[in-house]
Amino acid sequence: xxxxxxxxxxxxxxxxxxxxxxxxxxxxxxxxxxxxxxxxxxxxxxxxxxxxxxxxxxxxxxxxxxxxxxxxxxxxxxxxxxxxxxxxxxxxxxxxxxxxxxxxxxxxxxxxxxxxxxxxxxxxxxxxxxxxxxxxxxxxxxxxxxxxxxxxxxxxxxxxxxxxxxxxxxxxxxxxxxxxxxxxxxxxxxxxxxxxxxxxxxxxxxxxxxxxxxxxxxxxxxxxxxxxxxxxxxxxxxxxxxxxxxxxxxxxxxxxxxxxxxxxxxxxxxxxxx
Amino acid sequence: xxxxxxxxxxxxxxxxxxxxxxxxxxxxxxxxxxxxxxxxxxxxxxxxxxxxxxxxxxxxxxxxxxxxxxxxxxxxxxxxxxxxxxxxxxxxxxxxxxxxxxxxxxxxxxxxxxxxxxxxxxxxxxxxxxxxxxxxxxxxxxxxxxxxxxxxxxxxxxxxxxxxxxxxxxxxxxxxxxxxxxxxxxxxxxxxxxxxxxxxxxxxxxxxxxxxxxxxxxxxxxxxxxxxxxxxxxxxxxxxxxxxxxxxxxxxxxxxxxxxxxxxxxxxxxxxxxxxxxxxxxxxxxxxxxxxxxxxxxxxxxxxxxxxxxxxxxxxxxxxxxxxxxxxxxxxxxxxxxxxxxxxxxxxxxxxxxxxxxxxxxxxxxxxxxxxxxxxxxxxxxxxxxxxxxxxxxxxxxxxxxxxxxxxxxxxxxxxxxxxxxxxxxxxxxxxxxxxxxxxxxxxxxxxxxxxx
Numbered sequence: 001x002x003x004x005x006x007x008x009x010x011x012x013x014x015x016x017x018x019x020x021x022x023x024x025x026x027x028x029x030x031x032x033x034x035x036x037x038x039x040x041x042x043x044x045x046x047x048x049x050x051x052x053x054x055x056x057x058x059x060x061x062x063x064x065x066x067x068x069x070x071x072x073x074x075x076x077x078x079x080x081x082x083x084x085x086x087x088x089x090x091x092x093x094x095x096x097x098x099x100x101x102x103x104x105x106x107x108x109x110x111x112x113x114x115x116x117x118x119x120x121x122x123x124x125x126x127x128x129x130x131x132x133x134x135x136x137x138x139x140x141x142x143x144x145x146x147x148x149x150x151x152x153x154x155x156x157x158x159x160x161x162x163x164x165x166x167x168x169x170x171x172x173x174x175x176x177x178x179x180x181x182x183x184x185x186x187x188x189x190x191x192x193x194x195x196x197x198x199x200x201x202x203x204x205x206x207x208x209x210x211x212x213x214x215x216x217x218x219x220x221x222x223x224x225x226x227x228x229x230x231x232x233x234x235x236x237x238x239x240x241x242x243x244x245x246x247x248x249x250x251x252x253x254x255x256x257x258x259x260x261x262x263x264x265x266x267x268x269x270x271x272x273x274x
Numbered sequence: 275x276x277x278x279x280x281x282x283x284x285x286x287x288x289x290x291x292x293x294x295x296x297x298x299x300x301x302x303x304x305x306x307x308x309x310x311x312x313x314x315x316x317x318x319x320x321x322x323x324x325x326x327x328x329x330x331x332x333x334x335x336x337x338x339x340x341x342x343x344x345x346x347x348x349x350x351x352x353x354x355x356x357x358x359x360x361x362x363x364x365x366x367x368x369x370x371x372x373x374x375x376x377x378x379x380x381x382x383x384x385x386x387x388x389x390x391x392x393x394x395x396x397x398x399x400x401x402x403x404x405x406x407x408x409x410x411x412x413x414x415x416x417x418x419x420x421x422x423x424x425x426x427x428x429x430x431x432x433x434x435x436x437x438x439x440x441x442x443x444x445x446x447x448x449x450x451x452x453x454x455x456x457x458x459x460x461x462x463x464x465x466x467x468x469x470x471x472x473x474x475x476x477x478x479x480x481x482x483x484x485x486x487x488x489x490x491x492x493x494x495x496x497x498x499x500x501x502x503x504x505x506x507x508x509x510x511x512x513x514x515x516x517x518x519x520x521x522x523x524x525x526x527x528x529x530x531x532x533x534x535x536x537x538x539x540x541x542x543x544x545x546x547x548x549x550x551x552x553x554x555x556x557x558x559x560x561x562x563x564x565x566x567x568x569x570x571x572x573x574x575x576x577x578x579x580x581x582x583x584x585x586x587x588x589x590x591x592x593x594x595x596x597x598x599x600x601x602x603x604x605x606x607x608x609x610x611x612x613x614x615x616x617x618x619x620x621x622x623x624x625x626x627x628x629x630x631x632x633x634x635x636x637x638x639x640x641x642x643x644x645x646x647x648x649x650x651x652x653x654x655x656x657x658x659x660x661x662x663x664x665x666x667x668x669x670x671x672x673x674x675x676x677x678x679x680x681x682x683x684x685x686x687x688x689x690x691x692x693x694x695x696x697x698x699x700x701x702x703x704x705x706x707x708x709x710x711x712x713x714x715x716x717x718x719x720x721x722x723x724x725x726x727x
């Protein structure tokens with residue numbers, strides 16, 4: 001009996017291992033090529049060549065990859081803080097305040113989720129151009145200060161707060177700000193962290209908008225910076241490009257690693273019917 | 275208490291991270307030019323990376339040191355297609371550049387935007403000697419006698435072959451100006467004598483190469499003499515020159531002595547990889563690739579002119595690369611500074627250094643006498659070939675580029691046709707389809723812009 005179980009386990013892990021290898025394969029290959037000299041990569045000789053960290057040195061010295069990281073950090077942090085704050089305030093209004101047209105307004109906001117950002121690019125760009133905001137941090141943050149998805153997700157989370165808490169708070173004489181700050185936010189902590197992680201990653205992975213609005217290394221975020229490393233007509237320093245890609249992926253991995261268990265619980269929350 | 279300590283840990287990590295990024299940036303920044311007060315800032319957008327970017331930054335520093343009025347600030351703008359769009363989108367804002375680099379096939383588009391000051395204006399004002407610049411390159415960026423922009427990074431399409439491999443199999447290398455037949459012979463011998471271990475030849479599915487087959491046969495791709503005498507209203511992809519070249523490639527693919535590496539950046543990486551590892555004998559590509567094909571390559575590199583049809587004289591090929599443009603949304607003082615910068619880049623010395631570092635051709639005729647370029651030619655005699663090809667070309671209306679808007683579309687369509695032909699489709703039929711689509715595109719575009727009723 002024990003034997004069969006073990007054999008089962010071995011097969012199961014073998015299958016899982018294979019799947020993991022399939023998914024991790026490109027990533028491992030990427031990390032590996034970042035250690036090889038470009039001449040070897042161009043020849044397709046991936047094994048047996050000299051291995052070194054020289055590409056990382058070249059990436060740091062020859063390219064602005066670190067500045068890109070800093071830019072992304074600034075942009076993603078500002079976006080995250082703004083989204084968590086503004087979305088939670090919005091969601092609070094939709095759950096705890098009663099006003100005329102509350103539901104209708106909520107559905108209007110929900111409807112904006114159906115309009116992809118790509119569809120708003122042209123009017124947004126024209127606005128930014130008129131205000132002379134191009135090529136500045138401001139334009140990379142302004143269009144993303146709040147999000148319909150964030151309001152929706154936090155509304156679902158806030159609705160799970162028992163009505164008794166609100167009543168108790170009213171009896172205690174807490175004003176809405178105190179209730180929001182001392183009761184609602186701590187109660188929905190997990191949802192808030194999830195939203196923060198999502199907006200951070202979303203902002204970090206942005207490509208189209210920064211490509212259209214930034215023209216100098218002083219403001220360019222990582223994803224666009226990375227794309228800039230590929231060359232024109234002449235040869236690509238693949239080793240260095242790969243090393244830069246690995247540098248860029250690291251912060252994302254850290255955020256994912258830290259936020260992992262929040263993600264799981266947070267995602268399920270929206271699914272609960274209340 | 276524990277929670278607070280954890281918080282401090284995160285904070286410390288953040289501080290360390292930001293400091294690391296900051297110091298790294300500072301060391302990088304030290305190498306890059308910076309704006310200085312009391313000088314007029316000249317914003318310069320370029321699309322060079324790798325060794326070409328480093329050499330360009332060095333030239334910018336050289337210009338900034340050579341005078342005290344202007345400070346050129348270089349900004350890198352990514353690939354050619356994006357850069358054209360950015361230039362057009364930002365025109366008239368404070369973010370826009372005073373001088374910018376833009377690709378060969380954007381020439382007609384930029385000229386039609388009305389956003390640029392033709393360099394001809396300053397050439398006339400300064401009585402600048404334009405004859406010192408290679409005529410083949412100049413002609414590409416001129417229209418009806420007006421020099422619109424200054425050719426800068428310029429390459430020629432050439433035939434590369436592995437000279438060491440040819441010697442090993444006792445094959446006579448292709449002549450300096452090979453015909454299609456010469457290449458068929460070498461490719462056949464190479465495939466046979468290596469018992470199919472070496473692939474004979476490849477022609478990337480690339481619209482640029484298609485255009486060059488026509489140019490070298492002396493045939494027009496667009497009417498109005500490739501747009502040099504007026505706005506084109508029709509294209510012609512099915513001229514004898516195009517059909518001969520496509521038949522030649524298709525037959526040899528079917529015989530198995532040519533191979534197909536497909537289209538796009540991957541095709542180029544793959545054919546280069548095969549060539550460097552001795553699995554591919556010959557291929558057609560930009561002369562700007564020389565740098566990569568000579569560094570770390572144990573085999574001797576052979577270079578020949580672009581092939582031409584049997585029984586015809588080679589008409590010469592058009593250049594590739596990009597040129598330097600002046601925006602007209604800046605003050606006269608700034609535009610003058612931008613022009614001075616262009617002049618500095620075009621001196622014999624700058625151009626020689628540019629070719630040595632990048633593989634792009636030195637466009638100043640006097641560069642050949644500079645010690646830097648002489649040393650390069652002594653070390654790698656094959657690097658003379660692209661320059662000679664450029665000099666041997668007497669510019670005419672079929673080898674000076676196509677003055678047509680929407681050339682990106684033309685390349686997409688011809689590439690689709692090439693793909694079909696490589697897979698065995700009838701060349702005339704595939705090219706006719708592409709031709710119809712392009713002609714209707716051109717006419718729509720002309721109507722939309724009011725060039726044609």
